[in-house]
Amino acid sequence: MDNKRIIGIMGPGSGATDKDLETAFELGKLLAENDYYVLTGGRASGVMEAAMKGAKSAGGTTIGVLPSENGEDQSEFVDIPIKTGMGSARNNINVLTADVVIGVGIGPGTASEIALAIKAQKPILLLNQSPESISFFQKFGYEQLSISESLEEVLGIVDSFKSS
Amino acid sequence: MDNKRIIGIMGPGSGATDKDLETAFELGKLLAENDYYVLTGGRASGVMEAAMKGAKSAGGTTIGVLPSENGEDQSEFVDIPIKTGMGSARNNINVLTADVVIGVGIGPGTASEIALAIKAQKPILLLNQSPESISFFQKFGYEQLSISESLEEVLGIVDSFKSS
Amino acid sequence: MDNKRIIGIMGPGSGATDKDLETAFELGKLLAENDYYVLTGGRASGVMEAAMKGAKSAGGTTIGVLPSENGEDQSEFVDIPIKTGMGSARNNINVLTADVVIGVGIGPGTASEIALAIKAQKPILLLNQSPESISFFQKFGYEQLSISESLEEVLGIVDSFKSS
Amino acid sequence: MDNKRIIGIMGPGSGATDKDLETAFELGKLLAENDYYVLTGGRASGVMEAAMKGAKSAGGTTIGVLPSENGEDQSEFVDIPIKTGMGSARNNINVLTADVVIGVGIGPGTASEIALAIKAQKPILLLNQSPESISFFQKFGYEQLSISESLEEVLGIVDSFKSS
Incomplete structure (x- = not known):
């Protein structure tokens, strides 16, 4: 009803690189500044936490779809914790709920989410x-998959999906 | 992070009575006025929609945990649609995510949610x-189950859980 | 493909009465003797375990739909453990997978399963x-709900659903 | 309790190649001959159906974990249909339930399952x-990932996990 779009930022937890964390923070900040909700897997780790920290630094609102049933794994930067109690099966909820799925870096969980996002026909940005x-995901020949080298391009890509 | 609590309002869809709808609207409004998030099953029907409409009438924020995977069943009064694609299995997510579960009226879905809320050891208000x-649910001897006759008592009960 | 029907036996775990356990054992045995698969929540507790023990005593095959992701809670009487990792959300899978849902005794989990079985329009026997x-569940006016006093009636009721 | 292990065969549905289908059939047959349960996503399509058809040709027992809630998408070669009603979120149940995950060919759904199997620390054979x-999945440095060129090696690999 409030017409804000939900952008999912997916990426590795403990396996995130410094560059992943930095990108996730800047991305979360950029999306919040542009009035998007930032959705992640909600845990206090890696890309998830960095993206939400970035969003909060810009006064945004964050949604964390948690694997746990009691929130024990929740990052302090989650505003709205969705407690699924479903472990990694919650990855599909992340993907279905996001209007656009952005993968920052890669881990097994991230890989499952990008693959599920193709299944769900969601716009994807890597x-x-x-x-x-890049070679692996491009091989599926999925039309709504974009690969970007810099954050400057992100808003243009996300906004293009918004207007569609 | 924003410290707002999430109150789940559960109740029948198409089987809701006029009194259920009126109560749900007033309850959603009351909770929004007191700065709670209102969570429901998110569909455009019955107690779910009435509660969210009430919350929006007071400028609140609503979370709808939808059974569908694409939002086809979504009420216009949902701010944050969580698209689970899990049908009635999403009832457990409603319950786990809510800090307090309030049942307004009864239907099979509502009954499953109240029962799952006992399993999950959540504060419950009927x-x-x-x-x-009343006889059925009281028989479980569950300590965190309250039954109320009027909305006047609701805030006192919900706030007591908040402070705990 | 093997045309065996799956009968779900739902009931309390640690809260089961002696009579519940005895009934569940005899019911599991009776269904296995009549060439049905016996499905339960799979845990090493209460009605679930008693029903599967009964089925195994008659050489039947048992399916246990477990809440855990690694089988830590699995009864030794499960032949086919389905590891959901979803906690109580797996109750809906029990119900959807069963051709007939039989409730033996009552607990919060059982109550959720009977309620979800009404939602899913499954034949139910209590x-x-x-x-x-009885008063609570009859109030929903659900046509496919039977209440039985003895096991003698069970096969007749289950078979009637089979032939439909 | 019957001590049969469950081997999951994952692979594309409509996108399966002829070689994928042939491999899946022979693999299902081989596993059934060696007294394993064959588990798939259960749909009447691609690798799933071919693997179960192979298993049935050798008198095996098949488990199909279906995305639908009513079995509308079920292959005729499923003996035990698990109706999840969860769409692609059921991929995680496939992975958790399988003692070994075998990927035959690749599609987005398969990719999600292999990735989830790494998350779940399952033995994987591609x-x-x-x-x-191969390059993509090897990059995760996951120790329990085997890549095989022929079915001759499969039993040795699967049995090695069984004995562990």
Whole structure:
């Protein structure tokens, strides 16, 4: 009803690189500044936490879809904790709930989310990917997959999905 | 992070009585006025929609945990649609995510949510219940179950859980 | 493909009465003797375990739909453990997978399953219920709900659903 | 209790190649001959159906974990249909329930399952993969990932996990 779009930022937890964390923070901040909700897997780790910290630094609102049933794994930067109690099966809820799925870096959980986002026919944007990731995901021939080198391009891509 | 509590309002969809709808609207309004998030099953029907409409009438923020995967069943009064694609299995997410579960009226879905809320050890408040419902749920001997006759008592009960 | 029907036996875990356990054992045995699969929540507790023990005593095959993700809670009488990792949200899978849902005794989990079975329009048979349970569930006016006093009637009721 | 292990065969539905289908059939047959349960996503399509058809040709027992809630998408080669009503979120149940996960070919759903299997620390065997898939999954440095060129090696690999 409030017409704000939900952008999902997916990425590794403990396996995140410094560049992943920095990108996730800046991305969360940028999206919040542009009045998007930032959705992540909600845990106090890696890309999830960095993205939400960035969003909060710009006064945004964050949604964390947690694997736990009691919030024990919740980042302090989650405003709205959705407690699923479903472990990694919650990855599909992240994907279905996001209007656009952005992958920052890669881990097994991230890989499952990008793959599920293709299944769910969601717009996808990949950042900080290895050549192997890019080759792998491009091979599916999925039309709504974008690969970006910089945050400057992100808003243009996300907004193009918004207007569609 | 924003410290707002999430109150779940559960109740029948198409089977809701006029009194259920009126109670749900007033309850949603009251909770929004007192700065709670209002969470429901998110569909454009019955107690769910009435509660969210009430919350929006007071400028509140609503969370709808939808059974569908694409939002086709979404009420226009949902601010934050969580698209689970899980059908009635999402009832457990409603319950786990709510800090307090309030049942307004009764239907099979509502009954499952109240029962799951006992399993999950959540504070529960029941409104507009038949004698059969009250007898049934009281028989479990669950300590955090309150039954109320009027909305005047609701805030006191919800706030008591908040402070705990 | 093997045309065996799956009968779900739902009932309390640690809260089961002696009569519940005895009924569940005899029911599991009876269903296995009549070439049904016996499905339960799979845990090593109460009605679930008793029903599967009964089925195994007659050489039947048991399906246990577990809340855990690693089988830590699994009864030794489960042949086919389905590890959901979803906690109580797996109750809906029990119900959807069963061709007929039989409730033996009552607890909060059982109550959620009977309620979800009404939602899912499954044939339901209730055994060992208190007057409060019977009054509560009858109030929904659901046509495919049977209440039985003895196991003698069970096969007739289950078979009638099978042939439909 | 019957001590049969469950082997999950994952692979594309409509996007399966002829070689994928042939491999899946032979693999299902081989596993059934060696007294394993064959688990798939249960739909009447691609690798899932071919694997179960192979298992049934050898008198095996098949488990199909379906995305639907009513079995509308069920292959005729499923013996035990688990109706999840959860769409692609059921992929995590496939993975958790399988003692070993075998990927035959690749599609987005398969990719999500292999990734979730790494998350769940399951033994994984990949067949019929492109160089891009192999490079991508090997990059995670996951120790329990095997890549095989022929079915002759499969039993040795699967049995090694069984004995562990």
